[in-house]
Amino acid sequence: MDGDHALAEGALAAGCRFFAGYPITPSTETAERFAERAPEVGALFIQMEDELASIAALIGAAWAGQKCMTVTCGPGFSLMTENIGLAAMTETPLVIANVQRGGPSTGLPTLTAQQDMMQAKYGPHGDNAMIALCPDSPQECFDLTVEAFNLSEFYRVPVIILTDETVGHMHEKVVIPPADQIKVVPRNNYSGPKEDCRPYKFDSKGGHPMVRAGDGYNFHITGLVHNEMGYPVMTADQGKIVVTHLMEKINSNADDIIRLEEDQVEGADIVVVSYGITSRIAVKAIQDARKEGIKVGSLRLITIWPFCEKRISELSGKVKAFVVPEINYGQMVREVERCAHGRSEVISVNHCGGAVHDPEVILDAIRKANK
Amino acid sequence: MSTQEIRFSGFGGQGIIRCALITGKALSLYDDKFATMTQSFGPEARGSACAAQLMVSDSRILYPYITHPGILMALSQEAYDTYYGELPKDGVLIVENDLVKLKSEHSDLKLYRVPATRFAEELGNRLFTNLVALGFLTAVTKVVTADAMKKALPGLVPDRFLKINIRAFEKGYNHGLEAMSTAGAKS
Numbered sequence: 001m002d003g004d005h006a007l008a009e010g011a012l013a014a015g016c017r018f019f020a021g022y023p024i025t026p027s028t029e030t031a032e033r034f035a036e037r038a039p040e041v042g043a044l045f046i047q048m049e050d051e052l053a054s055i056a057a058l059i060g061a062a063w064a065g066q067k068c069m070t071v072t073c074g075p076g077f078s079l080m081t082e083n084i085g086l087a088a089m090t091e092t093p094l095v096i097a098n099v100q101r102g103g104p105s106t107g108l109p110t111l112t113a114q115q116d117m118m119q120a121k122y123g124p125h126g127d128n129a130m131i132a133l134c135p136d137s138p139q140e141c142f143d144l145t146v147e148a149f150n151l152s153e154f155y156r157v158p159v160i161i162l163t164d165e166t167v168g169h170m171h172e173k174v175v176i177p178p179a180d181q182i183k184v185v186p187r188n189n190y191s192g193p194k195e196d197c198r199p200y201k202f203d204s205k206g207g208h209p210m211v212r213a214g215d216g217y218n219f220h221i222t223g224l225v226h227n228e229m230g231y232p233v234m235t236a237d238q239g240k241i242v243v244t245h246l247m248e249k250i251n252s253n254a255d256d257i258i259r260l261e262e263d264q265v266e267g268a269d270i271v272v273v274s275y276g277i278t279s280r281i282a283v284k285a286i287q288d289a290r291k292e293g294i295k296v297g298s299l300r301l302i303t304i305w306p307f308c309e310k311r312i313s314e315l316s317g318k319v320k321a322f323v324v325p326e327i328n329y330g331q332m333v334r335e336v337e338r339c340a341h342g343r344s345e346v347i348s349v350n351h352c353g354g355a356v357h358d359p360e361v362i363l364d365a366i367r368k369a370n371k
Numbered sequence: 372m373s374t375q376e377i378r379f380s381g382f383g384g385q386g387i388i389r390c391a392l393i394t395g396k397a398l399s400l401y402d403d404k405f406a407t408m409t410q411s412f413g414p415e416a417r418g419s420a421c422a423a424q425l426m427v428s429d430s431r432i433l434y435p436y437i438t439h440p441g442i443l444m445a446l447s448q449e450a451y452d453t454y455y456g457e458l459p460k461d462g463v464l465i466v467e468n469d470l471v472k473l474k475s476e477h478s479d480l481k482l483y484r485v486p487a488t489r490f491a492e493e494l495g496n497r498l499f500t501n502l503v504a505l506g507f508l509t510a511v512t513k514v515v516t517a518d519a520m521k522k523a524l525p526g527l528v529p530d531r532f533l534k535i536n537i538r539a540f541e542k543g544y545n546h547g548l549e550a551m552s553t554a555g556a557k558s
Contacts, residue, residue: 170435171392171408173399277435284433359434 001174003141003167004029007097010145011069013182017043018068020057022050025109026165027099030071051079058094059087065212071097084158085124086223091156095148099168102353112165113353114327120160121305127243129250132160132305134275138172150185155206166277198228202241204248254306261300268297270369272323273336275301282325285362294370309339317343321369325349325362376437380422380454381446386501391423393523401519407432420449483511490542502536503543510547
């Protein structure tokens, strides 16, 4: 199964029963798979008129009680950005997969890239913390989609899966466990007395119930700064309460959210920080570097946002250098730099997109870093 | 086994990508190997030159694209012209006998010819060309088992054509075994 199909299967396994999207290479196969499978599980698939409508439909479906997903790539992701901000502000759980292709603009439709890493976090205006995950294989496309839904439900945030054309179109074995072995966080709908119903609670925590439209409760959803009932309260004081909550429900729980994969990082002179398809290419370079006697470790970012600042900070000063290969002009490397505090060298191995790295290029950077 | 890299090539419509899907499924589900498939994507997959790459290994595939192809299956002249030069000495070259005019005898390669289209037509439809070629490849390369290949077919070929696809596979496979015994007798 290819990565795109695995995204759709992960969504279905996580209980997603609503998908709205607009076809765009290289993500269309996910929509096709979901559309094909939807009738078997009683799910609804809608091909919308564009990406703006797709994400808007998701927000509506989420408040109507559905777990929901859409899939796109760069150009569509840009169109979705405004309403991703609305979803973040209204604390609406939904999942967006961005199967990245070369940009900017329509760029390289059929070729790979990792150029939307920063857009995933900083795309929408205003301050809101984001969760983004990055699979390195079709298997992880399945696994991380399930996880994306679970995080989305618990923290009530849009969760973004940042995969890429290579992983999306790559066929490998995917093991889908029996349903009872897949951990799924169910939709938590409020069912208490009407007078106590609050769609929001600004306490920097996750786990608060949604209120489902049609269940008889009065509440309000708006992109304006609001109180716990959802009604606009446009004051600086309330803005502070809401924004602090939106940021801290993710930031203060970062240790619970962040997943990393480490290999021989302790005692390493060089640590390669990579993610997605690039992390597989990097392992090839790392293996070759070790044959040359270089003490090099691998730190793979499974969670992109929130960024693993604590771990990079711990390692800074202990390692000579961080080597950061990525299929963009240098994006996550800035985060590594920030968290290395100038105590370790940080080397960017950038790539303008359209292909994966030649492992030799990463190997050369490791050699240079070790000098 | 180190990584074995196979390129399937031909023109769109011959079932080239399907060849890689079937072989990859056979290897990863029934032969206990790791396999990663990537393919032509875009207009070239629909009528013009078409290729799929399959990486096979005992351990996880890291780099998903071909760098050192060991086996090339070329079912069209253009595919042969484009790719034969990348084979190393002793690389396996499988060509469609009636569609590919060889530029040399390729004495440095292991060259096999299969009249896959003709065999398929004898079975009633040239749509089975890819399965004949796959059977042949299975016999001469032994990179995958025939048993695994047959198990991999359901779901990847239409149910109503499953039996005839198996027959096409076997026809190619038997022809491959013959080719091997002739080659063995020669050397």
